[in-house]
Amino acid sequence: MAKLKSTFKNMFLSLFTICFVVAVLLAQVNKITAKPIAEAKAKKLENAIREVVPPFDNNPVAEAYKIPDGAGDSLTIYPAKKGDEWVGFAVTSYSNNAFGGTIQIIVGFDKDNRIVNYSVLSHAETPGLGAKVVQWFKDTSKPGQCIIGRDLSKEKLSVSKDGGNVDAITASTITSRAFLEAVNKAYAAYVNTIAGNAASGATELSKDIVPEETTKNEKDIASDTTINKNDKTTGGEEHAQ
Amino acid sequence: MRNNINVLINGIVKENPTFVLLLGMCPTLATTSSALNGMSMGLATLFVLTCSNIAISSLKNLIPDMVRIPAFIVVIAAFVTIVEMVMNAYLPALADSLGIFIPLIVVNCIVLGRAESFASKNNVISSLFDGLGIGIGFTLALTVLGALREFLGTGKIFSITVYPENYGSLIFVLAPGAFIVLGYLIAIFNKLQKKTN
Amino acid sequence: MEIIGIIIVAVFVNNIVFSQFLGICPFLGVSKKIDTAIGMSAAVTFVITLSTLVTYLIQKGILENFGLEYLQTITFILVIAALVQMVEIIIKKISPPLYQALGVYLPLITTNCIILGVAILVIQKDFNLVESIVYAISTAIGYSMALLIFSSIREQLALSKVPKAMQGVPIALLTAGILAMAFMGFSGIDQVFK
Numbered sequence: 085m086a087k088l089k090s091t092f093k094n095m096f097l098s099l100f101t102i103c104f105v106v107a108v109l110l111a112q113v114n115k116i117t118a119k120p121i122a123e124a125k126a127k128k129l130e131n132a133i134r135e136v137v138p139p140f141d142n143n144p145v146a147e148a149y150k151i152p153d154g155a156g157d158s159l160t161i162y163p164a165k166k167g168d169e170w171v172g173f174a175v176t177s178y179s180n181n182a183f184g185g186t187i188q189i190i191v192g193f194d195k196d197n198r199i200v201n202y203s204v205l206s207h208a209e210t211p212g213l214g215a216k217v218v219q220w221f222k223d224t225s226k227p228g229q230c231i232i233g234r235d236l237s238k239e240k241l242s243v244s245k246d247g248g249n250v251d252a253i254t255a256s257t258i259t260s261r262a263f264l265e266a267v268n269k270a271y272a273a274y275v276n277t278i279a280g281n282a283a284s285g286a287t288e289l290s291k292d293i294v295p296e297e298t299t300k301n302e303k304d305i306a307s308d309t310t311i312n313k314n315d316k317t318t319g320g321e322e323h324a325q
Numbered sequence: 326m327r328n329n330i331n332v333l334i335n336g337i338v339k340e341n342p343t344f345v346l347l348l349g350m351c352p353t354l355a356t357t358s359s360a361l362n363g364m365s366m367g368l369a370t371l372f373v374l375t376c377s378n379i380a381i382s383s384l385k386n387l388i389p390d391m392v393r394i395p396a397f398i399v400v401i402a403a404f405v406t407i408v409e410m411v412m413n414a415y416l417p418a419l420a421d422s423l424g425i426f427i428p429l430i431v432v433n434c435i436v437l438g439r440a441e442s443f444a445s446k447n448n449v450i451s452s453l454f455d456g457l458g459i460g461i462g463f464t465l466a467l468t469v470l471g472a473l474r475e476f477l478g479t480g481k482i483f484s485i486t487v488y489p490e491n492y493g494s495l496i497f498v499l500a501p502g503a504f505i506v507l508g509y510l511i512a513i514f515n516k517l518q519k520k521t522n
Numbered sequence: 523m524e525i526i527g528i529i530i531v532a533v534f535v536n537n538i539v540f541s542q543f544l545g546i547c548p549f550l551g552v553s554k555k556i557d558t559a560i561g562m563s564a565a566v567t568f569v570i571t572l573s574t575l576v577t578y579l580i581q582k583g584i585l586e587n588f589g590l591e592y593l594q595t596i597t598f599i600l601v602i603a604a605l606v607q608m609v610e611i612i613i614k615k616i617s618p619p620l621y622q623a624l625g626v627y628l629p630l631i632t633t634n635c636i637i638l639g640v641a642i643l644v645i646q647k648d649f650n651l652v653e654s655i656v657y658a659i660s661t662a663i664g665y666s667m668a669l670l671i672f673s674s675i676r677e678q679l680a681l682s683k684v685p686k687a688m689q690g691v692p693i694a695l696l697t698a699g700i701l702a703m704a705f706m707g708f709s710g711i712d713q714v715f716k
Contacts, residue, residue: 090391099392099399102384106403106596113407114592120414128417183710185531210709211358212495258713347691350550351635355543398603402596410592425642428595432635434547500541501702508688508695516687 133162136192136201137172140164151273159273177270182262184208191270197237214259236271329454336458342435343466344514349435352426354503360483363471365419367464369408374436376404378456381444397440405430473506474498525656527712532660534708538636539668545636550694559673561620563666569609570637573602574658577641598641606631
């Protein structure tokens with residue numbers, strides 16, 4: 085077949101056909117992959133929750149709600165329940181004062197104000213220095229730097245350089261400060277939740293769900309994890325549950 | 326057939342995109358912080374390159390010369406978007422670590438360069454082999470660079486510990502290390518090539 | 523205050539060349555002489571500002587409204603290609619000498635990943651329109667600065683004795699590596715402005 089001449093009609097038809105075919109193709113691939121993408125994101129959050137609270141048998145993502153942290157901000161809480169008893173809360177929290185900008189974490193608390201575990205959802209710290217935050221505060225063999233099992237009703241966390249009780253990451257005090265700030269913030273939200281529960285009874289927790297109102301930073305967490313922006317229906321279903 | 330194998334080998338050695346043509350430097354430097362990341366980026370590019378080479382060489386007569394560049398770009402962008410969506414769906418962790426460099430395969434000069442200089446002039450089969458050759462050359466280069474940086478920086482290769490991490494020199498995993506390791510690799514490649522000539 | 527933070531981070535801390543690794547190909551290509559480096563910087567600055575503005579509006583106005591985010595890459599690259607073509611025609615008319623100097627590299631701006639990279643980054647970072655434009659301009663400033671520093675070093679380098687295998691790109695990459703180390707010193711500087 086001879087090559088098409090560069091007339092206006094040929095150029096237009098050729099480009100138009102290519103664009104059309106490509107658009108149809110992409111729409112199909114998008115249809116196929118939209119669900120797995122949403123599932124992968126939901127799973128990432130669920131795994132993070134599973135890691136930071138005691139074993140549970142409910143669906144914390146579906147029962148998530150927002151609670152003020154007492155400092156003019158609100159955080160998302162994922163209640164973990166076994167049967168009808170609640171066994172712990174996972175709280176997503178953040179700090180904008182880390183070395184590389186924002187750090188987002190999820191912290192789990194049990195019934196007795198103790199930290200069960202934490203997981204860093206996203207950070208932009210220097211590899212080898214601040215990036216150690218992912219593991220540093222979990223090392224149970226070094227009680228000075230480990231925050232797991234600490235009872236926050238007795239002591240607020242702060243780095244030892246500021247006269248506090250936690251050893252900061254070597255050469256990364258700013259990262260450590262920001263991390264502990266986020267943990268303390270999460271604890272404040274946790275305390276507010278407990279106070280709310282005592283007043284209204286644990287079973288009514290799910291009535292407090294405020295799904296759509298998100299602050300800017302919370303929106304980042306939400307879009308990273310639960311709600312897939314590409315597929316509004318999936319997000320809607322989750323909230324409808 | 327022999328000709329096609331020559332085309333394949335040509336892409337891996339003589340016209341190695343990273344060490345000889347010096348194309349596609351951005352992903353080369355940015356995604357090679359570990360051997361696995363480098364290899365994944367190489368494979369993603371390999372896929373896009375092969376598909377776009379095949380598509381463009383089979384469509385070459387239907388695309389008028391004056392609009393060929395935009396047409397090529399649309400075809401390439403389509404394959405890149407497919408890779409992006411599939412990775413997000415089935416390999417989310419990898420998609421996170423490669424980040425913005427997956428959509429940026431679109432502007433990788435290697436892909437457009439091969440479309441323009443090879444696929445638009447040759448038949449489908451040779452274009453397929455050219456895509457594979459260049460793609461494999463790119464993947465190899467990225468894997469070697471990633472492995473070296475990972476080894477020097479953290480004492481591991483493909484996450485398997487070779488020597489204790491504390492003896493590693495972190496700078497090789499960070500930005501400066503990318504430039505320095507690649508600089509030395511190209512110098513070594515130059516030296517070897519001159520010897521064989 | 524946030525705006526100042528964005529500028530400092532984009533120009534120094536996360537310098538587009540030395541820490542984000544975007545736009546390396548033209549960076550190595552045009553940095554042999556200071557003159558071409560300046561021309562390239564000007565072209566990139568102009569295109570990047572314009573294209574970020576246009577792609578941002580398209581993303582918010584069309585793609586997100588109709589749930590077509592998956593067409594982002596393809597739309598952005600087409601818009602950028604068209605814009606570059608326009609800039610090329612305009613420069614050809616206004617300043618033929620500049621066009622002569624940049625002739626080869628202007629079409630390459632399309633495949634300069636900085637332009638597409640910044641367009642995608644501002645969407646990922648959830649910037650508003652003003653922040654996006656500020657980010658685009660400061661990124662371009664960071665790029666221009668990197669190009670200027672680098673090209674002046676390379677002009678000197680051309681006169682010095684370099685081992686044969688290291689000549690050209692290898693030594694340039696090593697230089698860039700050392701510069702990148704210098705730029706690492708800026709990390710955390712934005713904390714001061716909080």
